[in-house]
Amino acid sequence: MVRSHNEDSIAADAANGLVVLADGMGGYNAGEVASGMATTVIVSEMRQILASARPYDVDPSSNEEVAARLVREQVLKANSSIFQAAQSQPQYAGMGTTLVVCLFYDNRILVAHLGDSRLYLLRDGNFRQVTRDHSLLQEQIDSGIITAEQAKKAAHKNLVTKALGIDPTVEPELHEYPTNPGDIYLLCSDGLCDMVEDEDIGMTLQALGGNLKLAAQQLVQMANDNGGRDNVSVILVRVLREYPGPRGVMAKMFAWLK
Amino acid sequence: MAKLILSMDGLVLKEIPLTKERTTIGRKPHNDIQIDNLAVSGEHAVIVTILNDSFLEDLGSTNGTVVNGNPIKKHFLQNNDVIELGKYKLKFVGEAAPAASAEKADFEKTMVLRPSAMKAAAVPAGGGAQAAVAARQAAVQAAAASAAATGVADKDARPAPTLTPVAPAAAPAAASAAAPAAAPAKPAQPLGAIQLLSGVNAGKELELTKPLTTLGKPGVQVAVLTRRPQGYFITHVEGGSRPSVNGQEIGPAPHALKDHDVIELAGVKMEFFLKA
Numbered sequence: 001m002v003r004s005h006n007e008d009s010i011a012a013d014a015a016n017g018l019v020v021l022a023d024g025m026g027g028y029n030a031g032e033v034a035s036g037m038a039t040t041v042i043v044s045e046m047r048q049i050l051a052s053a054r055p056y057d058v059d060p061s062s063n064e065e066v067a068a069r070l071v072r073e074q075v076l077k078a079n080s081s082i083f084q085a086a087q088s089q090p091q092y093a094g095m096g097t098t099l100v101v102c103l104f105y106d107n108r109i110l111v112a113h114l115g116d117s118r119l120y121l122l123r124d125g126n127f128r129q130v131t132r133d134h135s136l137l138q139e140q141i142d143s144g145i146i147t148a149e150q151a152k153k154a155a156h157k158n159l160v161t162k163a164l165g166i167d168p169t170v171e172p173e174l175h176e177y178p179t180n181p182g183d184i185y186l187l188c189s190d191g192l193c194d195m196v197e198d199e200d201i202g203m204t205l206q207a208l209g210g211n212l213k214l215a216a217q218q219l220v221q222m223a224n225d226n227g228g229r230d231n232v233s234v235i236l237v238r239v240l241r242e243y244p245g246p247r248g249v250m251a252k253m254f255a256w257l258k
Numbered sequence: 259m260a261k262l263i264l265s266m267d268g269l270v271l272k273e274i275p276l277t278k279e280r281t282t283i284g285r286k287p288h289n290d291i292q293i294d295n296l297a298v299s300g301e302h303a304v305i306v307t308i309l310n311d312s313f314l315e316d317l318g319s320t321n322g323t324v325v326n327g328n329p330i331k332k333h334f335l336q337n338n339d340v341i342e343l344g345k346y347k348l349k350f351v352g353e354a355a356p357a358a359s360a361e362k363a364d365f366e367k368t369m370v371l372r373p374s375a376m377k378a379a380a381v382p383a384g385g386g387a388q389a390a391v392a393a394r395q396a397a398v399q400a401a402a403a404s405a406a407a408t409g410v411a412d413k414d415a416r417p418a419p420t421l422t423p424v425a426p427a428a429a430p431a432a433a434s435a436a437a438p439a440a441a442p443a444k445p446a447q448p449l450g451a452i453q454l455l456s457g458v459n460a461g462k463e464l465e466l467t468k469p470l471t472t473l474g475k476p477g478v479q480v481a482v483l484t485r486r487p488q489g490y491f492i493t494h495v496e497g498g499s500r501p502s503v504n505g506q507e508i509g510p511a512p513h514a515l516k517d518h519d520v521i522e523l524a525g526v527k528m529e530f531f532l533k534a
Contacts (some may be wrong), residue, residue: 025368096370116368136371163370190368200469207472207482210496218484218493222469225486 007031008189008233009097011039016050017104017243018043019235023117023189025163026086026095034082034097034165041078042101046070055105056245068174071103071112075164075172082165096163099172100131100187102237106245109179112172115160118193120186120201122209127202130177130185134162157194183239184209188219191232195223205236212236260312260335262305263349264291270488276312281305283343284317297321297344305335312350314341448532450490452483455520455527465533466490474501479524483515490515490530497524 007024009032022038024031055067062069078099086092098115111119116133132138136159140146146154164170184205192201201219208215216234223232262274262281274281274291282289284302293302299319306313312335316323324342325333333339337352450466452473464471466483472495474480479497483490491512494500500507501523503515515521519530 023368025370098368115370158368159371160368161371166370203468204470207470208495210476210480214482214493214495218470218482221484221486 005029005032006231007035008191008231009035009039010187010233010235011043012235013043013047016047018046018050019102019187019237021100021117021187021189021233021235022097022164023115023191023231023233024095024097026092028091030086030092030095031097033085033092034095037082037085038078038097038099038164041081042074045074045077046103049074054245055103055110067103067105067110068176071101071110072172072174075099075101075112075114076169079164079170080168083168086165094166096166098160098189099164101172102185102187104179104237104239104243107179107242108176109185110174110176112174114170114172115163116157116190118186118188118190120188120198122184122186122202122205123180123182125206127198127205129198130175131173133160134173135160157190179239181239181241184212185237185239186219187235187237189231189233191228191230192219192223192234194230195226195228195232209238212238260307260310260350260352262291262341263351264293265347265349266345276305276307279307281307283348291348293343293346295344295346298346302343303341310352311335312352314350447485447487447489450483450485450515450530450532452521452528452530455529457526473521473528474524481521481523483530484512488514492521492530 009022009024010020012019020039020042022035024033024035024038026034049070053066053070055065055070057066058064059066059069082095082097086095098117099113100117100119101112102119103110111131113119113131114134116135116138118133119130121128121130136156137146137151137154139161141148141151151157162170162173164172186201186205196219200222204218204222205215208218216236219234220232260276262276264271264274278290281291282301282304283291283293283298284300285292285294285296285298286300289301299317299321301317302319303314303316303323306315314323314325314330314333314335316331321344322329324330325335325339327342335350335352337350339350341348341350451463452466453463454460466485469485471483471485472480473483474495474497476496479499479501480495481501482493482495484493491514492501492503492508493512494508494510500509501521502508503513503519503521505520505522515530517530517532521528521530
């Protein structure tokens with residue numbers, strides 16, 4: 001069984017260190033529309049903002065860095081665009097999308113997510129899941145109703161508890177982590193992690209880390225070889241070197257002069 | 259969705275889903291299914307798909323179109339029909355068999371679950387979802403039972419490597435409920451192995467049991483051997499030159515390995531073979 005529509009969307013802006021992955025849902029082509037809107041809105045808005053602002057700038061009013069606020073605002077903007085489209089056009093009613101947004105800046109990664117699309121990290125040979133799904137299954141695992149092992153066989157893998165574009169407003173889960181050179185980050189839709197064991201994904205990244213394009217192809221191929229019932233999307237990001245934000249006395253001087 | 263499986267001499271070449279209303283078959287490149295063989299006419303035939311029905315029509319081809327051994331002009335395709343075009347065969351796999359699987363596929367669509375949408379979610383989704391929704395409302399044990407019960411039918415039963423530990427109280431009961439889900443037998447596939455023919459480890463044998471095995475020296479030349487349902491493939495990963503198979507350098511795409519192929523990589527020769 002192969003799905004005729006691709007409901008996943010991905011977008012990347014390497015210059016600004018931004019990657020976005022979305023897995024849409026909704027009848028006919030509404031899922032594609034929702035995920036496409038999410039990636040387009042977020043990448044284009046962020047690109048505009050980052051042309052004039054730096055994510056590690058400190059907001060004088062709140063004394064906090066602007067990165068988290070920027071990402072949250074753009075996710076909310078995408079949410080209202082999708083929600084309004086769904087309200088105003090009957091063929092899009094009820095559409096929505098999962099989302100993973102990663103912004104790399106100043107030796108850190110800021111990740112925002114909604115739903116069951118995931119971020120994984122391969123660091124020093126250890127492969128682990130970074131995000132926690134917003135899904136019924138994850139809630140059941142957390143509350144101890146079922147074990148992670150049983151979850152693999154559960155029939156309701158597909159029920160997400162949070163998504164973009166379903167409600168007038170949404171609170172994305174945001175986290176910030178330090179990055180190391182050599183880290184490989186994997187963003188994927190459930191089409192990959194439902195079909196391929198985490199262990200095999202980790203092994204693939206470790207073996208093919210030298211060639212990310214090939215690694216991405218291999219992951220999609222593995223999902224398809226295992227039955228690949230859903231769309232499969234992956235984004236791979238490798239941290240090549242340190243990328244500290246240019247701060248310090250000189251940078252501050254320039255900031256004043258501007 | 260119906261699909262066609264293209265094969266020659268019993269070897270599957272590719273699968274083509276019938277996504278379009280008209281799927282054309284012919285030798286010329288503008289066809290949806292191009293078969294570059296002189297026995298196939300430029301515009302040989304067309305398959306018209308309306309909802310779940312597909313019709314095959316010969317477009318006045320020179321050598322004609324044969325379905326299940328009979329030459330046809332127009333034909334209503336049934337599950338497992340075999341279309342012959344010269345040496346090529348196209349097997350039609352209809353929607354028919356998977357009435358159940360279609361339901362399952364629908365069910366696997368990602369859906370959002372929230373209090374106001376619960377009714378809506380429960381109606382179109384199957385019993386499993388209803389059980390799941392009810393479970394969420396009632397929380398606790400009911401969910402464990404439904405999850406375990408519906409889970410038995412699912413296919414993958416390998417152990418879970420990660421995720422959080424679980425509260426011990428609920429675990430024993432749930433675990434025993436899931437016990438009957440035994441690991442299904444893997445499809446029979448001959449196991450491949452490589453034997454080194456040169457270098458310091460000449461004679462050494464390596465069984466290819468993992469889905470992928472890397473070979474070579476990082477930074478110099480690395481290739482990967484992947485194990486897939488179709489067999490084993492070698493792919494170039496990194497390094498200035500690509501590995502060669504039987505004296506011929508492979509391309510950028512994965513290269514299918516045959517029994518007794520000789521691979522040369524980073525100056526070391528090795529033989530690939532299939533174990534009985």
